[in-house]
Amino acid sequence: MKAQVFRGVNQLSYEEVPMPEIAPDEVLVQVKVVGLCQSDIKKIRYPLYEPPRIFGHETAGAIAKVGSEVQGWEVGRRVVVMHHIPCMRCEYCLNDNFSMCDDYKNITTTAGFNPSGGxxxxxxxxxxxxxxxxGLIPIPDATTFEQASFVEPTNCCLKAVKKAQIAPGQTVLVTGAGPIGLMFVMLVxxxxxxAIATDLLPSRxxxxxxxxxxxxFDARDPDLPAKIQAITNGLGVDTTLLAVPSEKAFFQALDCTRxxxxxxxxxxxxxxxxxxxxxxILxxxxxxxxxxxxSSYRLQSLAADIVFNRRIDVxxxxxxxxxxxxxxxxxxxxIAPTPETYKILLYP
Known part of the structure; x- marks a missing residue:
């Protein structure tokens, strides 16, 4: 089969690799769509992981092979693949800190080499x-593979919204109107x-x-805090979600948060x-x-519901x-988006 193999920093090789062999309790999924995530880009551009690896984790596809011990799944079933699942037994999991669980952090879905999403x-x-x-979520007939590939990033954003306890009537500043920032706007x-959004690009x-x-607003607007004060009756926003890694955005958040x-x-x-x-100040x-x-394991069903039932427009x-x-x-x-660049999808 074909795969994009990470061979070193900024070195991707589109090459032939062996088809993964599955154990009796495993499933092989044919990838139909996979989203390009900022975390994938960091892994490709910086020396964070030893090559070779096959990244990619916002995956939707169809089951191609089922191990002899697997129950409840059959060839042809359309599924979202969650690339890590917590153990549900450690102290982190028992306190709902699922993303801190060692099992969760140890990604095991793979297309070859060190498991890295695949x-x-x-x-x-x-x-x-x-x-x-x-870790396999069935895709309803009315949902496309493209839409289904948003379940994992929706879960990640949903976790942040829930953690910040965003509630009806609250005002939320979202810094950055890329695909994640826009998803935050929709979820808020x-x-x-x-939601009040900021970005540097007029199109965004x-x-x-x-x-x-x-x-x-333009994030560079020197009157941004005053404009937000005007919108919020002089208080400032209830919550700021920092969707861009910007020091200026953080200090802007301090100025704009009530x-x-x-x-x-x-x-x-x-x-x-x-x-x-x-x-x-704090x-x-x-x-x-x-x-x-x-993401949060506890929010997995809600994330799927939001995507599958089009509660936001992915x-x-x-x-x-x-x-x-x-x-x-x-x-x-x-890395260098055009004014119209938002979410990028890939098709194996």
Whole structure:
């Protein structure tokens, strides 16, 4: 089969690799669509992992082979593949910190080499513990493979929205109106909140308004805090979701978030970034800083429901489609997006 093999920093090789062999409790899935995620791009561009590996994890496809011990799944079933499932027994899992679980962090879906997701290939092997514990999600007939590939990123965004306890009537600032920021705008609206978005690109500012933002501004606007104060009756937003790894965005969030509000870090910052922060700002204004990493097992069914029942419009996020052989071109476009670049999908 064909796959995009990571051979080193910025070195992708579209090559022939052996078809994964499955054990009796495993399933082989033919990949129909896989989304390109910012985390994939980081893994390709920086020396984070030893090659060779096959990345890709926002995977939707059809079951091509079923192990002899597998029950409840058959060849041809359309499925979303969740690339990691927590153990449900460790202290992290028992406290709902599923993404901190060692089993969760140890990705085991694979198309060959060190298991690393495996979605950037024609076929991916799903190990037994993922098959048994909810890591395969059946796709309804009315849902396309493209739409289904959004279940995993929707779960990640949904986890952040739930962690920040965004509620009806609240106002939320979303910094960055790329595909993740736009999904945040949709989810905030779905849960009854009002989203305000910022970005550097006029097209993305307009897009945020189109998908449901109450207001959207240029992030460089020096009057941004005053404009947000005006929208929020002088208070500031209840919550800010940092969807871009920008130091300026963080300090902007401090200026725009009300007393007693929350700032949630969703985007991962470079390791070298440090913020000079007077802790009295947090103390006196009682602002909560929090982080949200990856997805939540507890929200898996809700994420699927939101996508499958079109409670948000994931189709509006898709801007580009590439054959898998052009993954390098897709990565380059994601790094240097055009004004109309949002979510990029790949087709093995």
């Amino acid at each position: 979605g950037f290939a024609q076929y991916v092997k799903v190990p037994g513990h993922i098959v048994r514990n909810g 609206k779905y849960f009854g909140g009002k 500012i307009e897009k945020a308004l189109n998908v449901g933002a109450e207001a959207a 007393k007693g509000g929350k700032i949630l870090f969703f985007a991962e910052f470079p390791e070298s970034v440090e913020f000079p922060l007077n802790p009295n 103390y006196r204004r009682e602002i909560d800083l929090m982080g949200s990493y990856s 189709d509006a996020l898709i801007s580009d489609r590439y054959p898998l052989e052009d993954l390098s071109k897709a990565v380059e476009q994601a």
